[in-house]
Amino acid sequence: MSMHDYLKILAVDDDPGVLNVFKTYFEHSDQYSIVTASDGPSALDVFSKEQPDFLFTDLAMPGMDGIALSKRILEMDNTIPIVVMTAYPSMESTIMALQTGVSDFIVKPFKIRDVDFIIEKVMAQKEIMVENLLLKSQHARKKELEKINMELAATVEEMEKLNFILRKVDWKKNSGELFDQLTNISCEISGGHLCYFQLLDDSTGSLYPLAHHAVTEELDNEDVPDFLDALAKQSLDKAGPAIWGKDPASGLITPLHAAVAIPFNIKDKPLGAITVCKTGPGNGFSEQDLHYLSFLGKRAALVVENTALYENLCQNLFSTLYAFVEAIEARDPYTKQHSARVADISCIIGEHLGCSARELDLLDFSGKLHDIGKIGVRDKILLKEAQLDEEEFRIIKTHPEIGANIVGHMGLLKEETQVILHHHERWDGEGYPNKVGGEDIPFLSRIMTVADAFDALTSDRAYRKKVDDAAACEIVKKNAGAQFDPVVAEAFLDLAAQGKVTSSL
């Protein structure tokens, strides 16, 4: 049983006797077919037409010899096995033939059965060669795939890190929070252990620490060491990253071994610098670390710009809205400065109850604007000296909603809108506009309700006289748990007893 598939053999010889032997032997084989040619040029023709799988060629032929023919044929198909037949093998012709790419020799005269044998041998060699080639190309392909996979993994890692930065460094209502987060994320993305954000004082060139982050308590130090301060300045001078590595000869005592400072620019103008440090010898910053840090810096700069725009926008919006409030209060001499006082009293109560700086800001803002919805109530009702009838009272009760609509109009002040909307709700759920009660009323609205009631009670109104502080406090006390949140009422009464809240604020 032969090891190879069906083969078409081309035999080339100027001796018709040799060709006849080939023909006779292979003609009736079911494994081989045979085509022949009597010289080089006609062999090339037959080769193109018949596309044989195996070539036997005589060496010495007139015109084109066996080596020249082999060369031409290998140019067309470099995988075809070629066996050269010769009666007088010389060392020289053998070397030449092998250099050409001939697979083997057979010496004339040969027994035709030797041809069978040589075909088997050459085909087996070819198979090994093909396998080797395949293995080689598979190996190369595998290497290529590994390389592509590694590149892909690096790209995926990069995309993940950049996405992480985009997600984490997002819009903030105040820029302070952003800088805290910036130092935190700087460490996270670069494997850093300590990070400072310093703000540049343009007039003196000094840097002031604004935020810092340390991964361990031992490293936690809000003062920037001199050498890091110098590094940050260096980065600002060269408008690019400045890198520091600990020099053992310097005698510097610090757990830090590497640091990099990157300028933080807003619209190409330096605002400050981010400095990230690593502890542990041999722990430096890679190109990739610098790439991520500079991306983070650019992203944060954009967020700072947007935050500044927002803060400016809010300030403008507030000024416009407060001008409306002042216009309303100017129409009614009794309510002059009412909103400003409500804001002040609310903040005093809020502070006493442990509100954050942000909540106190909210109280101040909402307190000043809480009655802005009265802009939608006609003077005839607003300034009426007699008791309001049912319809008039219904109209006046629309002012929290109108106010919330006006303030919430731009979609920027969601929390403020809620505080204003609910400033006439009652703890027992009997207030307006939504009849929500208890802790469903925003906490800051519950504070404002007490402040609003106290200021109203201690001010003259068109339809009634004011009461004194003590009487107002009695009313607040009596209504704690009904109109007012008992906790807020108690805080208010505490403050009033200490003289910290009075009608003459």
Ligand SMILES: [Fe+2]
């Ligand atoms: Fe009100």
